[in-house]
Amino acid sequence: MSQEKQKVAVIGLGYVGFPLAVLAATKDYEVFGYDKDEEKLSRIEKGENIVGEEYIDELLPKVKINVARDETNLKQCKIFIIAVPTPVDEKYYPDLSFVRSASETVAKNMESGALVVVESTINPGVCEEIVKPVFEKKGWEVGKTVYISHCPERINPGDSKWNVRNIPRVAGSFDEIGLKKTVDFYESILDATVMPMKTIREAEAAKIIENSFRDVNIAFVNELAKSFDLMGIDIVNVIRGAATKPFAFMPHWPSRGVGGHCIPVDPYYLIEKAKENDFDHRFLRNARAINNSMPHYTIELLQNKLNEIEKSVKGTSIGILGVSYKANVGDLRESPALKVIEELEKLGGRLNIFDPYLPKYSNVKNLDEVLEKSEVVVLLTNHSQFLNLPLENFRDNGIRVIIDGLNCLDKEKIESLGIIYKGIGR
Numbered sequence: 430m431s432q433e434k435q436k437v438a439v440i441g442l443g444y445v446g447f448p449l450a451v452l453a454a455t456k457d458y459e460v461f462g463y464d465k466d467e468e469k470l471s472r473i474e475k476g477e478n479i480v481g482e483e484y485i486d487e488l489l490p491k492v493k494i495n496v497a498r499d500e501t502n503l504k505q506c507k508i509f510i511i512a513v514p515t516p517v518d519e520k521y522y523p524d525l526s527f528v529r530s531a532s533e534t535v536a537k538n539m540e541s542g543a544l545v546v547v548e549s550t551i552n553p554g555v556c557e558e559i560v561k562p563v564f565e566k567k568g569w570e571v572g573k574t575v576y577i578s579h580c581p582e583r584i585n586p587g588d589s590k591w592n593v594r595n596i597p598r599v600a601g602s603f604d605e606i607g608l609k610k611t612v613d614f615y616e617s618i619l620d621a622t623v624m625p626m627k628t629i630r631e632a633e634a635a636k637i638i639e640n641s642f643r644d645v646n647i648a649f650v651n652e653l654a655k656s657f658d659l660m661g662i663d664i665v666n667v668i669r670g671a672a673t674k675p676f677a678f679m680p681h682w683p684s685r686g687v688g689g690h691c692i693p694v695d696p697y698y699l700i701e702k703a704k705e706n707d708f709d710h711r712f713l714r715n716a717r718a719i720n721n722s723m724p725h726y727t728i729e730l731l732q733n734k735l736n737e738i739e740k741s742v743k744g745t746s747i748g749i750l751g752v753s754y755k756a757n758v759g760d761l762r763e764s765p766a767l768k769v770i771e772e773l774e775k776l777g778g779r780l781n782i783f784d785p786y787l788p789k790y791s792n793v794k795n796l797d798e799v800l801e802k803s804e805v806v807v808l809l810t811n812h813s814q815f816l817n818l819p820l821e822n823f824r825d826n827g828i829r830v831i832i833d834g835l836n837c838l839d840k841e842k843i844e845s846l847g848i849i850y851k852g853i854g855r
């Protein structure tokens with residue numbers, strides 16, 4: 430008689446929870462998926478790859494994910510993974526309501542001895558101040574009848590190399606038993622190392638600094654881009670040159686701004702948390718302000734180039750190439766393109782918007798239509814489809830100015846075609 434599989438519940442079946450559920454189901458676990466979104470649940474029941482990642486396509490046919498519509502079905506699980514969103518609100522305050530409500534669902538539907546792992550990105554202190562009290566209020570004793578850990582997700586959407594299987598992790602818990610249970614679980618499903626942290630706060634802090642590191646480095650080159658624009662220096666070439674140094678330099682690239690669910694969000698977790706100790710993360714705040722200024726800076730570049738041809742934004746037909754925050758995915762979260770579009774509309778621009786991954790957000794059918802209808806073009810997402818377009822198409826359609834918000838087009842070639850080109854810092 431084969432040994433009964435251990436049951437794992439994944440709460441939150443998005444770009445983090447769903448790949449983890451699939452991966453665990455390929456190992457010696459029976460997986461139960463729980464999510465508030467009925468559409469997601471029915472698509473999973475139909476065996477659909479709801480995140481669209483290619484490596485999931487290979488794994489999906491081999492697995493079965495039990496969709497738990499009734500939360501009491503979760504009672505049979507011994508391991509609970511919480512992978513719900515942790516966005517910030519319009520004032521950039523962390524919204525932990527999803528983590529709280531997921532914790533309540535688990536605390537109501539578990540049995541003694543369960544392991545609860547929060548994967549969502551949270552600031553240091555959340556497991557102690559938000560998650561742990563939820564379980565204690567339900568009568569569970571952390572370290573005895575429930576074990577609570579944090580193993581921050583590191584999913585990189587659209588990345589063909591690094592994915593839930595092979596990305597190393599860190600893990601922290603309130604006690605040694607909880608830590609061991611957590612490391613054992615992740616080592617049983619990952620082809621990657623799991624570094625045990627000394628405290629749960631260390632694990633919470635690790636993820637926050639990973640992404641804050643990226644945000645401040647992008648802000649660094651964005652500030653350089655503005656300065657070098659005034660000096661007539663091509664910042665992209667300068668960074669390429671600096672990157673020939675084989676140590677102690679890590680290239681980042683200026684752009685129309687920083688979008689996504691992680692990089693522009695996570696630093697605010699630290700900024701807000703530190704305020705409780707009257708500490709001001711000035712450096713992180715300044716980096717956020719620089720990155721948040723880039724959509725407007727992109728418009729200033731457009732206005733300067735329109736002036737060169739005696740035009741203004743008002744009344745000009747402007748092609749917008751890309752709305753997604755990242756290449757070759759259709760994701761609008763914190764997308765800088767949305768801020769550029771909003772401001773251009775306020776200035777009276779007539780926008781022809783096309784994103785191949787976001788047809789609902791496009792107001793023209795395809796790339797050809799954008800070029801036919803537009804006098805100037807602003808590229809805001811470096812989708813491969815845009816990079817593969819022969820540049821002569823811009824000239825043949827009479828495009829007079831190209832603003833390259835991702836510095837991804839061939840500046841020299843475009844200028845040789847008689848088109849005015851401006852990138853971010855080049």
Ligand code: SAJ
Binds near residue numbers: 585640643681691692
């Ligand atoms: N961006 C720049 N310049 C850069 C890099 C990115 O302007 O040099 C912009 C992008 O256009 C995008 C935003 O920043 O709008 C975020 O880009 P990203 O490549 O960081 O993409 P994300 O948001 O998917 O970040 C994920 C993160 N993964 C997790 O949080 C688990 C991040 O930690 C990874 O470092 C990142 O992928 C990655 O390495 O690609």
